[in-house]
Amino acid sequence: MKILKNKILVIAGLMTILGTASCKKWVNDTPQPLQVDESTLFSTEKGFQDALYGVYLQMAGQSLYGRDLTLGVLSVTGRSYDVNISPTIGNLFYQGARYNFQDKALKDYAADVWSKMYQSIANLNNLLVNIEAKKEMLAVNNYNRYKGEALALRAYLHFDLLRLFAPAPAVGIGTEKGIPYVKTIQSTTTATATVDEVMLQCIADLKTAESLLEPNDVTDYRLNNWAVKGLLARVYLYKGDHENAQNYANAVIASNKFLLAKNNTDLFFSNEGLFNLFVYQSQAFHKSVLTDQVTLGLSAASQTELYVTGNGATADWRKSFVDPSTGLGSGSPFMPKKFYPLGTKSSFPMIRLTEMYYIAAECAVKKNDALTATNLLDSVRVHRNLPKYTLTALPLDNLSDEIGKEYQKEFISEGQLFFYFKRKNTPFSALPFTKVPVDANATYVFVRPE
């Protein structure tokens, strides 16, 4: 009987052990095929890479940089087109041209951008959590690269959210309501930070990224060290910190890692891109704005006004960005040719070297250094098949105008012009190519959904 009791005790003991220790492991260890469970994904280094590409892929979607934050909505508001702006193109573009952000189509669009960008941010935050958790597993250089890239992307997205959904620092004192700067993955809402705070957070993330990313890696389709520096220059300029903006812009220019184009065989000037986003569906997106459903474009008159009059010239390579005669085949004659460079490149410039020249020039102007500013602009002009300015140093007032004009010529249909006008707080009456009048309630701030 005693043996029996012992047997029972052993069995009961075994069952208790089963019931606690191995239970959890048994039920935890459940892979879900087709979709990949977090723990499976991050069990290899490739998983980290895939998760990063997942974010890039989402950024390349239609409502983000694949179309509407570049050649779509933001180029309509950025006045890159003056042809066919009529109610027939739909409220998204038409009301966009009118800066009527209260319109339902634009409100829905803004909500879509907001949720997609923040979904990408949540993905980056989850990736960052896993990078730290699996630090041991990752090779040192990969740990640095994944973490640096994730932080840089997080800053990139937050900075653009700030530029879309909060007033520019130029119009306020920096304590206006900004956006939530989300650094953790959680179900509770992160409090909205002020415009200044968001920019400081962006800078902090970018500086960490800069220290992590390898300067010799100049892979242009990912956010590399030089793109981060360029982004820092962009953020500092937006913030009004011209000293730092100039330093970072000059650092990129002086690095000689990226060189200005010497010919016009590639109208995208792809090699000037510090960061080019790969857009798998780019052709379809281009067509949907410029050929198929909607036929936006720039008229021949506006083309001449932009590229030839003033200090321009017909020889400017950029004039053929807009080519009435050789736009792609049967499409609109106004098709910006820059989107169909030789071959079909599917990458889209997000930060370009020329922007560094313009940032450096703008900062020089702020310091009343007309000579440096003029030299910087001339450097670009030479590489765009234009003669240098006749004066070695343009008057300061003229310089500001010239920089603005250069932005228009250089970044047409890239979406950056909206941010330029916003940063400068350009009066709506002073916007170029105003074919439709702006709405009475026009503003540079998109309506945030929450």
Added chain:
Amino acid sequence: MSSNYKILNKGFKPVRKGVLLLLLMNLFSIALFAQSTTVTGVVKGENGEFLQGAMVQLVGSNNVTTTALNGTFELRNVPAKATLRISFVGYKVAYVALEIGQKTLIVNLKSTTTTLTEVTINNGLYKRPVGNFTGAAKTYTGDELKSVNPRSVIQALAVLDPSVRLTENNVLGSDPNQLPIIQIRGQNNLPLTTGGATTSATPVSNGDIMSSYLSNPNEPLIILDGFQTTMQTIYDMDINLIASITVLKDAAATVAYGSKAANGVIVVETKQPVAGKIRATYSVNFNIELPDLSSYHLLDAAGLLEAQRLAGVYNDENLFNDIGKKQWYNYRLSNVKSGINTDWLTQPVQVGFGVNHSFSLSGGSGALRYALNLNYNDSEGVMKESGRKRYGLGYSLIYFVKKFRFDNRITLGYTKGNNTPWGSYSDYAAQFPYFKNKDDSGNIIKVFEPTAKDLGFDIASPGGIMTNTAYNSTLNSKSYAANLNIGNSTSVEWTISDAIQIRGSLGWSRNVPNSETFFPADHTSFENSITVFSELGTYSQLKGINSSIDGKINANFNKSLGKHTFFASLGGSFQKTSSVGTQISVAGIPNDYLDELGLANGFGLSNLKPSSTKNLTKSLSNYLSLSYNYANRYTAEFTINQSGSSQFGSNNKLAPFYGGGVAWNISNEKFFKPNDIIQSAKLRASIGITGNQSFSAYMSQQVYQYSFTNNYRLQLGTLLGNYANPDLKWQQTLKKNIGLTLGFFNGRLNTSFELFQETTDNLILPLEVAPSTGFVNYQDNLGGTKNQGYEISISTPIIKNAKKNIFWTVGFNTGHHTNVITRLSPAIESINKANNSTNDPNISQKSPLPRFVVGQSMSRIWAVPSLGIDPASGKEVFVKLDGSRTFTWDALDKQPIADANSKFKGSMSSNFNYKNFVLNFNLMFQYGGYMYNQTLVDKIENVNLLAVNADERVLTERWKQPGDHSSFKSLVADGTNGLQQTNATSRFVQKNNFLEISSITVGYNFPANLKWVKAAHLSAPRLMVTQNNFARLATIKTERGTGYPFSRSFSFGLSTNF
């Protein structure tokens, strides 16, 4: 898995040694105890009935035998002056000391309880005598269920038990391929999947445990011989194999199942092999199904044409069109006059013949018992060529060695359900009776009318080109779902002593579902479609493999010390289910004889790619259950369970559940004086927390999704789509139950009352979050519901005359429960809001849409209050929320009109036995529930006379001219375009009281002394005739079985032993 089998295989070697040892020992004992003898005897029950399967044991030895069918036994090697122990479940153990030289004996066992027929409760994990059980549970024997409905145990269960509710599917009617949807004691979940969409009405499980739950989150846990199974398995099982079904309802009864117990548990036990000479049992059941079309009252050819004329189908403001339409009217009128009046309702229906052959062999003696079951079932439905075929094979083996009992069962089953090629029945109810079905040479017509050009008319026919769905029956098409099932379960029971048993079991099952549909290009569904020519004809195929592995180990202990009786049970189990399914749909099959998937032209524009599903769940459950009884008066029970599941959030992988109960046997108290009125009284109360895990495994896991449609410079990217809530918990249901069992007039009236309340907290619902979190919503435990109600059952053996062999028992049961939503998440408000929009083209307001409001029942019918039809204008007058009157229907004016839940629902039964005759009948009734009469809306008011036939009342009862006091709005063609369409209005909320004669059974047991019985070596041959759904009286007149008609069925069953 494989390691477990190895252990078992290894286990067999010592067993073989044991057999040898046993044989040797037997030889020795014969040699040593030369004076030992063989004792024979008979074991009887209280009323003198022979007890089969009683255990006769020589005390202090392993010398055991069991009684045969006629209660006889033979025990060898019995020494002189020995004591025999005779035991049988439900009876008190008897000890008989043999006198010297005594070789025969007759033992009468006394039943442990006098008034209750159920003596032990088997909850699938452990057995416990009723005296030590405090829960609410009810057991039905297989024969009892079979006599109510020989074709469907689930339907029989719904008739017998007031807590089991079968959801009647008015669309699919008596479709044999439709699985029943049941719930025990009401629904604890909102009728929506946690994704937000409403649940589908057709649960398809194919042996996949998880998807079976997902399709009906209120489905009770189903346990077959100790292992979890699916509704489909029970539905397709041979009813002759079922020994008993136990319905476990309250916490004390179910809590050992932990996180799966909240919806109640149905425990199915199959018959065990019986020891003795080899015995063959054969039963056959023929049944006839007759379509029940009595709920249809459609217009005939002349009536329809007249209704169409009155409705203005043949009028037009444009004179040219008017002339054209008149041409069509005259054309159709000439058809009517020529005598065409097709009865479309009878075209696709048939009398369905069904047969069920069930054959079993069982036998064995001493250490080995075995059984073999074969089953063939072919049930034809009432729609032509629809039916379900089932083949079953089962083999079980029980082997005793010393204190061990090995049990192995293998089952193999194949089911194939064919859907009718005739299409949906609603197409026939809609067809115009002035169309001919067949042309003069007897071929089914595909397109009914010649074109306007052929007839020389000016315009196309009103209603467009109309095709005959019946034409499809002439084509070679396919639509079926088949399932192959293989299962094996092995268990080992070790009886250490009378007091302690340990049992381990391992089950494995694999289901291979396969379903195909094929519609050739000539199928009428492509007639008016805009599909391009190369894509006409579709073929789709679904194949999968679902498997589950279950393992259990239980230890049971029981001890009686004087007045104290103690039971304990400890157990643990694991379960792993996996399911894989691949679906391929292709398009472009020109000819009906090219009936192979691979002959298609391509995927087609609507399919593009194959799709797959894959699911894996793992769960664990451990329990400890204690029960104590003092002096047969006081009982206390307590059970704890720890459940773990891969479905729970990472912070909550293991869940505790607990419950307990007390019972007081008042009639055993000293103060309870023997009297003529009440003989027994027992009061029970239980409380406990159980769980529900019928939610998708993905909700609690952070899942990345790869994108294949886009790439990033030929690299793949993956994205996190949902926020997995690491805190997600199982749903908890707090169950409370009070039960009272009373026995009056010396067993002449037995009653039991149950009062229950089930409170579900932390129901899993979506919560919308700020999009800056990166997600739209996530799942959290946010909702709550409360069900409470009562159940009464009364059974009175009016005549109980064993001498004359007359028995007559009448039973009555009824129940009611209310349902209230106690907590909701804000996300539900968006569903309510969508359901309340008047102009959203995606939301049809033609029937009442659900609205979920805290404090209201889930089954509440919301509609706009109506004052009826204005006699002056023929328009409906509505009452707005502020009490004012209006002609305009506005969704925001909806109010809770009535509750679909009945005040009480129950059944009455009568079982009469006279000598060899049996006469049983069952009635079902419901009172106090309401229903929206959709037939009146769809077939009278919203009927589109251009395209479909209408109810007779379109002509007789609709408003025609000012002054008419009618209950229906004025008649107009295409009600959706002409006058306002009729939206959810209180006018059509009607009382849903009914009385149904659900079964009548007449049976005859042939006496064993008949000549032909003897000559054929038969024993206990029995004939049973059952009629199901004999008649139905209802206050609400609706078309029943709109997509597939309901049926009335007759069954003729014959069973016999050889």
